[in-house]
Amino acid sequence: xxxxTALILAIVVTITLFGCSQGSPQQINDLRNTTxxxxxxxxxxxxxxxxxxxxxxxxxxxxxxxxxxxxSDESSNDSSDNLSDNPSDNPSVNPKGTLKVHFIDVGxxxxxxxxxxxxxxxxxxxxxxxxxxxxxxxIKSQGISKIDILVGTHPHEDHIGGMDTVIKxxxxxxxYMPKVSHNTKTFEDVLxxxxxxxxxxxTAQAGVVLDAGSSVKAEMLAPNGNSxxxxxxxxxxxxxxxxxxxxxxxxxxxxESEIEMLEKGYNLKSTVLKVGHxxxxxxxxxEFLKAVAPVYAVISSGAGNDYGHPHxxxxxxxxxxxxxxxxxxxxxxxxxxxxxxxxxxDKAASSVKVEAxxxxxxxxxxxxxxxKTRENPPEEKTQLSSSSNNTERNTKTVYIxxxxxxxxxxxxxxxxxxxIPISLSEALERNYTPCSVCGGS
Ligand SMILES: [Zn+2]
Ligand SMILES: [Zn+2]
Numbered sequence: 001x002x003x004x005t006a007l008i009l010a011i012v013v014t015i016t017l018f019g020c021s022q023g024s025p026q027q028i029n030d031l032r033n034t035t036x037x038x039x040x041x042x043x044x045x046x047x048x049x050x051x052x053x054x055x056x057x058x059x060x061x062x063x064x065x066x067x068x069x070x071x072s073d074e075s076s077n078d079s080s081d082n083l084s085d086n087p088s089d090n091p092s093v094n095p096k097g098t099l100k101v102h103f104i105d106v107g108x109x110x111x112x113x114x115x116x117x118x119x120x121x122x123x124x125x126x127x128x129x130x131x132x133x134x135x136x137x138x139i140k141s142q143g144i145s146k147i148d149i150l151v152g153t154h155p156h157e158d159h160i161g162g163m164d165t166v167i168k169x170x171x172x173x174x175x176y177m178p179k180v181s182h183n184t185k186t187f188e189d190v191l192x193x194x195x196x197x198x199x200x201x202x203t204a205q206a207g208v209v210l211d212a213g214s215s216v217k218a219e220m221l222a223p224n225g226n227s228x229x230x231x232x233x234x235x236x237x238x239x240x241x242x243x244x245x246x247x248x249x250x251x252x253x254x255x256e257s258e259i260e261m262l263e264k265g266y267n268l269k270s271t272v273l274k275v276g277h278x279x280x281x282x283x284x285x286x287e288f289l290k291a292v293a294p295v296y297a298v299i300s301s302g303a304g305n306d307y308g309h310p311h312x313x314x315x316x317x318x319x320x321x322x323x324x325x326x327x328x329x330x331x332x333x334x335x336x337x338x339x340x341x342x343x344x345x346d347k348a349a350s351s352v353k354v355e356a357x358x359x360x361x362x363x364x365x366x367x368x369x370x371x372k373t374r375e376n377p378p379e380e381k382t383q384l385s386s387s388s389n390n391t392e393r394n395t396k397t398v399y400i401x402x403x404x405x406x407x408x409x410x411x412x413x414x415x416x417x418x419x420i421p422i423s424l425s426e427a428l429e430r431n432y433t434p435c436s437v438c439g440g441s
Contacts, residue, residue: 095243095340097215103274103326103334104138106131108302108309109158112249112274113139117242117340118213122149123166124238124249125159129186132165138333139170146171149210149218152190153235153251155182164193172197174211176204178223178234204236206264217241221268222253224260232277233257239270243340248292250276250283258288271343272296272336275318279310289317296324296343298336303329324349 097117104111106127114122121144126135139147150172152160166172167190175194181187194201202208205223212218222237235251248270253261254277261268273294276283278301297318301309310327318325326334331347338344398409 095215099216099240099242099245099247099338099340101247101272101336101338102138102142103298103300103328103336104135105328105332105334106135106158106162106300108278108305108307109161110153110251110274110278110300111135111162112300113142113144114212114240114247115142115144116213116218117215120148120211120213121146122151122210122212122218123147124151124236125153125251126150126162126166128158129161132162132169135162136166136169139166144170146173148173149212150175151204151236151238152177153204153237153249154178154231155180155184155187155190155234156231156252157184157186159251160190161186164189167193167197167199172199174202175199176202176208176210176220176236178204178236179226180231180234182231206237206261206266210238212240215242221248221261221264221266222250222257224257224264228256230254230256230282232282235276237261239266239268242338245272245338245340245343246270247272247274247336247338248294249274252277252280252283254282255285255288258283258285262287262291268292270294271338272298273323275299275310275314277309278305278307279314280307281311281313284314284317286317289321293321294323296326296336296345296349298326298328298334300328305329326350 095117098115099117100115102113102115104113104127109127109131110125111127111131112124114124116122121139123135123139126132147166147170150163150166152163152175154160155177160177167175177190191201204220206221208220210218210220218238218240220236220238223234225233228234232252232254233256235253235257237251237253237257238249240247240249246269248268250273258276268288268291270292271294273284273289273292273296275297279299299310315325326336326345326347327350328334330350335346336343337346
């Protein structure tokens, strides 16, 4: 215990050299213990994992590093696995079974339980400190006694608070956390629980492939960097693909991380988006949302929380893109199930009227390229359940492709065999633009 505190204090002292304010996140100063392996962040030990190509540069950029031991250690593990530009382009052909995702109601916090089709289970975050017992009972109520993969997206209390209880109460396979420390008792408790179970913390970072069974593809798309001002940007972002459906879990990743994921060229397109940072305006930037283009969005937040999450601007952005919104603050625990071709929810989508915020209006004005493609100016008021406004746009059918950003008219030579019919209105709202050859209509 004392040794742990001393270690963490040492890190804090080191990071003050970099002029960061109290509580600022910093790279963890290689907590790997060379003698007894007690407190550790391990990048090795599982051949299923592949480090990102940027692994070496990540390590060399480690702040406060007192030596190069970690990079030499890890470079040996640097496989030739190249995280492809579109790491999710290879969903299993014949999906069998059900992927079940439980967005557990933990108030103003995150905790997501995922039951893989092959019966493996993953827990992403575990709510606040007080939520640990509830999360454990919920998991047990689902007949689960082992969490194969436990991810603490980033060290904020509303994500890792209950993790120590989960680790102590359940059988746990692998633990993943980003390589950053946080000088709190909550963080220390998690590390101590990990140690007491004889486990190690594997580094959560872009390029890690998780062993979640052969029916799914589970991979990390962030963090892509190793030095952020906001602890939220260290958030592990996980994409799970099952058949033709996919889920993107973003933790509290903010715009900075979203841009990095876009720049990396990852295939972000997902059926369901766990909206970043409880629906705060720090996250879910228009560009990111356009790339993810989800059909459904789930927001985990607490009713009447101090931060005003989810922010109106984000709700409007989602609503205007015709994305169905599910909120734990309204519905409690939400369960999404996928059979590999469709995703269904056990709760009704949010039916709150959404009004465009001033910021949204301003952004529209500032992006003429986007508004130019719209036949009609977008309505300022959007009601989620309403789909009968503007009949022409709603009934006119255009065609999109799985990966393209343009819409086409039927018969366009740029349209691939796997054309997807969609209403013009939906195409516009999902930010598709007309094909330059056929004009789209
Ligand atoms: Zn959070
Ligand atoms: Zn956070």
